[in-house]
Amino acid sequence: MEESAEVGTVTRPPQRADVMTGLEATSTGLVADDVASDRAAADPTRVSAGEIDRVLPAMRGLRARARATNLARADQLQSALDRAADGELDEAGRAQAVSVAHQLIGSAGTFGFSDASRRGAELKDFFSAREVDEDDVQTARIRLMALRTDLEGEGEQDELG
Amino acid sequence: MSAGDPMTIRRVLVVDDDDHIREVATLALEVVGGWQVITAESGEDAARLVLSERPDAVLMDVMMPGIDGPTVVERLRGDPLTAGIPVILLTAKNLRVDPRDYNRLQLAGTIAKPFDPMALAGQVAELLGWGDGR
Numbered sequence: 001m002e003e004s005a006e007v008g009t010v011t012r013p014p015q016r017a018d019v020m021t022g023l024e025a026t027s028t029g030l031v032a033d034d035v036a037s038d039r040a041a042a043d044p045t046r047v048s049a050g051e052i053d054r055v056l057p058a059m060r061g062l063r064a065r066a067r068a069t070n071l072a073r074a075d076q077l078q079s080a081l082d083r084a085a086d087g088e089l090d091e092a093g094r095a096q097a098v099s100v101a102h103q104l105i106g107s108a109g110t111f112g113f114s115d116a117s118r119r120g121a122e123l124k125d126f127f128s129a130r131e132v133d134e135d136d137v138q139t140a141r142i143r144l145m146a147l148r149t150d151l152e153g154e155g156e157q158d159e160l161g
Numbered sequence: 162m163s164a165g166d167p168m169t170i171r172r173v174l175v176v177d178d179d180d181h182i183r184e185v186a187t188l189a190l191e192v193v194g195g196w197q198v199i200t201a202e203s204g205e206d207a208a209r210l211v212l213s214e215r216p217d218a219v220l221m222d223v224m225m226p227g228i229d230g231p232t233v234v235e236r237l238r239g240d241p242l243t244a245g246i247p248v249i250l251l252t253a254k255n256l257r258v259d260p261r262d263y264n265r266l267q268l269a270g271t272i273a274k275p276f277d278p279m280a281l282a283g284q285v286a287e288l289l290g291w292g293d294g295r
Binding site (some may be wrong): 011 | 178179180181182188189192193222226231251258269270271272273274275276277278279284287288
C-alpha cells in the first residue's frame with residue numbers, strides 16, 4: 001500500500017486507472033420504483049432531489065448516533081493518551097488505540113466531521129509510533145481537543161445537516 | 162438472480178465492523194442505488210454470507226478485527242463458487258492498494274473511506290459497469 005491524499009477517491013484496477021470523486025460519479029440504469037422517475041428526469045450522473053429527500057431524514061438520525069459513538073471513541077483515545085503520557089500504554093493498549101482511531105477516521109469523515117476525521121488520522125499516527133516524546137504527547141492532546149470540538153459542533157453545514 | 166440480468170434487483174454485500182458505516186452504506190445503496198443490501202460485520206461473517214447468499218458484488222472494508230478484507234477476498238478467489246464475484250475494497254483515505262494486489266485479488270476497484278454517502282451508489286455502479294440496468 002502507498003500514500004494517497006484524496007478523500008472519497010474511487011480507484012479502478014490499474015489497467016483502466018483513473019480517478020473520480022463525489023457526485024461526478026455516474027450511476028445510471030433502470031430503476032424498479034418511484035426513484036426511477038426522479039432519476040430518469042434528471043441528469044443521470046447526479047443524485048436527484050427525490051433521492052436526497054428520501055435519504056436525508058434517516059441520514060440525520062444516523063449522523064447523530066455516529067457522533068455519539070465517535071465522542072465515546074474520543075474518550076477511549078483520551079484514556080490511552082493519558083496512559084501514554086504516564087508511560088503506561090502497553091502494546092495491546094497501543095494497538096487498541098490505533099484501531100479506535102481508525103474507526104473514528106472513517107466514521108467521522110463519512111458523517112461530515114472532516115476535521116475530526118483529519119485529527120483522528122493524526123492521532124492514529126501518534127499511537128502507531130513506537131517511540132513518542134513529551135512534545136508528541138502534548139501535540140496529541142491538542143489534536144484530541146480539536147477532534148472533540150469538531151464532533152461537538154455541527155461539522156460541515158452540508159445536506160446532511 | 163444474475164448480475165448480468167437487468168430485470169433483477171442486484172444484491173450487494175456490505176462488510177464493515179462499524180455499525181454506522183454499514184447502516185449508512187445500506188441506506189445509500191438501497192435508496193439511491195435501488196439495490197438489495199445484506200451486511201456482515203466481520204470477515205468471518207462475510208465469507209459465510211458470500212457462500213450462502215451469492216451476492217452480485219461485495220463492498221468490503223480492509224481493516225477489521227479477525228480476518229481482514231484482503232484475506233477474505235483471497236479465500237473467495239480460491240473457491241470456484243465465489244471466485245467470480247466482484248469485490249470493491251473500502252480503503253483508508255491515505256492508503257492506495259498496490260497494483261500487484263489488484264491483480265492478485267482481482268479487485269473491481271477501491272473506494273476511499275471516508276466516503277460521500279450520496280455518491281456511493283454511483284461510485285459502485287461505475288466501478289462495476291452497472292450503468293446498463295439493475
